[in-house]
Amino acid sequence: MGTENRFRPGDTVQHFKRETLSDQNRAGRKYLYEIVGVAIHSETREEMMVYKPLYDDGGMYVRPLEMFLSEVDHEKYPDVKQKYRFEKVTAVPLGLIIHSIEEISDEWVSFLDKEKMQVVSLPVEPWLFDDEEEFDELSDMIDEGFGTRFFKLPDETDINKYNIMREFIESLPDGEMRRYLDDEIHQRGAHRRFRDGINHYGIEEDWYDFLHESHIRIAREWCNRNGFSYTEQERNE
Numbered sequence: 001m002g003t004e005n006r007f008r009p010g011d012t013v014q015h016f017k018r019e020t021l022s023d024q025n026r027a028g029r030k031y032l033y034e035i036v037g038v039a040i041h042s043e044t045r046e047e048m049m050v051y052k053p054l055y056d057d058g059g060m061y062v063r064p065l066e067m068f069l070s071e072v073d074h075e076k077y078p079d080v081k082q083k084y085r086f087e088k089v090t091a092v093p094l095g096l097i098i099h100s101i102e103e104i105s106d107e108w109v110s111f112l113d114k115e116k117m118q119v120v121s122l123p124v125e126p127w128l129f130d131d132e133e134e135f136d137e138l139s140d141m142i143d144e145g146f147g148t149r150f151f152k153l154p155d156e157t158d159i160n161k162y163n164i165m166r167e168f169i170e171s172l173p174d175g176e177m178r179r180y181l182d183d184e185i186h187q188r189g190a191h192r193r194f195r196d197g198i199n200h201y202g203i204e205e206d207w208y209d210f211l212h213e214s215h216i217r218i219a220r221e222w223c224n225r226n227g228f229s230y231t232e233q234e235r236n237e
Helices: 016-020 094-102 132-145 161-171 176-184 190-201 204-225
Strands: 012-015 032-040 047-053 061-064 086-088 108-113 118-123 150-152
Touching: 012 016, 094 108, 094 118, 094 204, 118 132, 132 150, 161 176, 161 190, 161 204, 176 190, 190 204
Parallel strands: none
Antiparallel strands: 012 032, 012 086, 032 047, 047 061, 108 118, 108 150
């Protein structure tokens, strides 16, 4: 085969038009495809890429391999950051995202560095640190690679711990405990009252299990929204 192919069967790739979708539509996996392999046209001997969409219930597509591997026409699509028409979707270790969620702070903003597969963070108030220039350099890198190399991770607004508390209470059997906790979170100091309540009823372990499962769900939703496949391991090998 004459054209160098940078994809393997089973790889997940995204079309550059995925960048134009809203967050809601990105969660639907539109413009995501699985590579089937390279075929040879029986008459012209042209190499063809065979691939199938991940956003509907069937069918396969075929496209000339040279076109499949071509770069985006950035004169026609000046706002698109993706370099190639199709690019491989990197599998993110889900534990990396979950850990970031569990360590969240309103004093820091965190991003996934897709190239190094690690989390980097910027302080909300960098001028309070002696090494402000170091943060300036990282900030410039993130601005340059935002949406291609760097992706903003969930913050406290995305996670909304109050809603998770409410969902946990709704999952409890109907009775005095559920009514008491529901009343507590509707008063001032809801988080403290909730914590005192679960300690009183001895259900702290149930709460932390529920909270962890919620973090897993949020991490998976974040990956889907940003077009990442993911693995359950902590780090890529």
